[in-house]
Amino acid sequence: MIEYRFFPLPSSKRPSLSSSTPPHSHENSHILSLLKSISHSHHLKQLHAKIITHSLQCLSSILTATTLSYISTNSLDSALLLFRSIPNPSSFLWNTMIRACATPGDFYLSLLLYSNLLSSGLPPDKFTFPFALKSCAGLSNLAQGIQLHQHSISFGCHRDPFVNAALVDMYCKCGDVCTARQVFDTMPNRDLVSWTSMISGYAHNGCSIETLDFFNNMQFSNVKANRVGLLSVFLACGRLGALRKGERFHGYAIQTGFLEDISVATAVLDMYSKCTNLGVVRQMFDSANGKDVVCWSAMIASYGYHGLGKEAIYTFDQMVNAGLKPNHATFTCLLAACSHSGLVEEGRIFFTTMGAKYGVAPNLNHYACMVDILGRAGKLQEAEELIAEMPLEPDSSMWGSLLGACRIHGDLELGEKIADRLMELDSEYSGYYVLLSNIYAARSRWTDVEKLRKQMSERRMRKEQGISLIEFNHQIHKFTIGERSHPQSVEIYLYLQKLYPLMKQLGYVPMVEFSLHDIEDENKEMALSYHSERLAIAFGLMNTSPGSPIRIVKNLRICRDCHNAIKIISQIVDHVIFVRDMNRFHHFENGVCSCGDYCF
DNA sequence: TTAGGGTTAG
Incomplete structure (x- = not known):
């Protein structure tokens, strides 16, 4: 204390x-x-x-x-x-x-x-x-x-x-949702604000399913939601990729008049930008009254997720011309958009002029974006120099950005150097180890992969489990790698087995280096085939009619092999497949992905 | 005199 x-x-x-x-x-x-x-x-x-x-x-x-x-x-x-x-x-x-x-x-x-x-x-x-x-x-x-x-x-x-409401809020903001819930459950009187504090606590601690359940419980308890509760609900729907639920709440926001509020309209826009294609997002944006800097930034972020960097820049220019002053988040959205679209020069200009021209001095997030822009474009040395010369103390995420670039460009030497730095910083994020492990695995250096795995275990770190979600019949279905607990598991695996030869006929070659275990190639192929996103896609294809879009949300980055596989699947089936991974949207149609394969 | 809040890297 x-x-x-x-x-x-x-x-x-x-x-x-x-x-x-x-x-x-x-x-x-x-x-x-x-x-x-x-x-x-x-x-x-x-x-x-x-x-x-x-x-x-x-x-x-x-x-x-x-x-x-x-x-x-x-x-x-x-x-x-x-x-x-x-x-x-x-x-x-x-x-x-x-x-x-x-x-x-x-x-x-x-x-x-x-x-x-x-x-x-x-x-x-x-x-x-x-x-x-x-x-x-x-x-x-x-x-x-x-x-x-x-x-x-x-x-x-x-x-x-x-x-009590302040206690619930405090526990939630300190990350202890369980105790917050205990306080909530023992409260003699629960009013709208305490319900909303708990709902918001769930939403901001990544408990999206609990957010929606709790919102329903509140409505069953005859407590009428207000706009603050709705903000959390849209956040949760966006994270889950729960488009149908989001649409239902959008209807509720229209009926109750809460949509008139720009914060609610922005939350709805953001939900659509994380669940579906840009048309509906743009409609929301165009129809919103009293657009402020947050709303404009959400629109810029949306173009970024969907790989439309030039539109993001155009929107930024329009915002400035409309007399609004960009803030830190606006520039983070804008630089991320440049990064996803490979707009290196544009990103560099924004990064170098944002302080003098717009009064927003670059912070760690902006540096991380710039490192990412340079790194993805293969300018690894320049990215390294930027970190060395930056006036702020680089944190682990900065080196993590550069390590991600080393993984894309297969730079093992620099990757190892950065990994040493990350170990010194004692980062608890297992993703960095996984990135380095991927670089080793791509070169078949299995001894080093095993050494890393041992280090992770010594530090009591576990690789974050990949999870893919798909909404079907108003329910969220969750899949993990190779899992067989879903009621339709048998059919899902059969479906994938039937699909596999068709994919091979169209030129699919499994990239076995993305299967990190030191096992025989044939088994590696199978391990890849059952990545969570493929199980979720198979489930979606089996249960929907041709022509309907399949929407998947994944908590980690989609791997390169799955990315290739889904491109080929989109050639075989009559469905557009949307996969939102931890970074951005991938829109697969007729063998092509909207990211232009730039992220690999 | 008391509370809950929309955009943000990898």
């Missing part, structure tokens, strides 16, 4: 109430009303000076009002300075200070004040906890949050609905 220390003024320097000259009461009321109405920090400072000149700073009510005015004029430093000079602040003032600091950048101050409140002897109350918990949530400080939870019980505030 972090020990929060507070440094109060020595008591001798504090103003003393008893030594003050009694001021005129009408003058006090006048100053108090002035303090309430003041809206500019400059005027407030003038008034504060007047208060000191007239020796009114000894009055508790005046000091409290002045502190509140500093908070309302966003002068937090002055408010804190003044607050520290107040001998015995009221609970109300403590809470107001803790709340004022419960914003990004000042969360730690908020907790410092909470700690000092405890030292002062005043008990925290039902207003204190929501603000202090919000600060723990903002810092993702679970240990501190658990202590606050215990304090809320000790001080008898744990039954308050606001405290």
Whole structure:
């Protein structure tokens, strides 16, 4: 636990109430009303000076009002300075200070004040906890949050609905969804906000199926959803690729009027961009009223996922011409779009001018995008130099981007060098090991593959399991590599076995190096044939009529062999196949993929 | 005086 220390003024320097000259009461009321109405920090400072000149700073009510005015004029430093000079602040003032600091950048101050409140002897109350918990949530400080939870019980505030909602939110934002759910389940009264906190917690912790289930539970409990709940639902549908469910919620958003809100319209747009083709996304964008920078950025991101980098740039230009100022996320979307489409020069220009021209200095994400742009295009040396010269401390993801490029271009020497760096950084992300393992496997260096596997095991790391999802009959069906637990497994495997010779006739040659086990080629072929996306595609093809699109969502990158296989499958069957992997969309039709094979 | 929030690399 972090020990929060507070440094109060020595008591001798504090103003003393008893030594003050009694001021005129009408003058006090006048100053108090002035303090309430003041809206500019400059005027407030003038008034504060007047208060000191007239020796009114000894009055508790005046000091409290002045502190509140500093908070309302966003002068937090002055408010804190003044607050520290107040001998015995009221609970109300403590809470107001803790709340004022419960914003990004000042969360730690908020907790410092909470700690000092405890030292002062005043008990925290039902207003204190929501603000202090919000600060723990903002810092993702679970240990501190658990202590606050215990304090809320000790001080008898744990039954308050606001405290409970804040606890649910804190546990979710600290990644402990299970405890959040326990708190939720024991709540005496669950209102819309607590339901929404839990739904949003599930959504932001990647529990997409639970998000949708919980949203349904809320509706069964006769709690009517609002726009905030809908935002989480669209996030979950997008992640699951659950187009039909997303469409149903889109209908709900239209009926209830929530779609008029630009945040809901953006969430719907984003859901479509992750579930389907661009036509409907563009329709959403064109029909949205009051488009802000987030909505424009979502449209730019969407062009990026679908490999239309030039359209992403055109949309960016339109946004700027419409008078909107791009933010960090806009540039991340834009650079990622350049990367997916191989627009190296365009990306380089945006990257080098974004700070001076648009006032957005490149952050780690932007550097990672630029490394990716250069790396994918084969400019590995330039990418390495960019990392070496960057003014920020490169993190593991930066080296990970470059390692990804080494995998694409088969640069084993650089790949090993980067892998050493990643080991030094002690990254817990198993994907980097898998990338290096892929580079070794592609060169049949099975001893090195085995060595890596051992290192992963020593570090208690496991390769993230590949999962493919497909929505059918309002249900999400999940497939993992070689699994046989699905009710239609027998038929799925038979289907793939029948498809295999047809694929070979059309020139499919299995790339056995993508099967990482040191096993015989024939077995490798079979291991590849049962990758999760192929099982999901077979399930989709078996259960839908010709002409209907097949939509798959995969949590990892699609492997090169599956990519080739699906291109050939799209030549055989009368279906368009969409696969969204962890990076982007692949739109397979008549033997061609929309990514132009650029990602391999 | 109290809460939940749409875009973001690999």
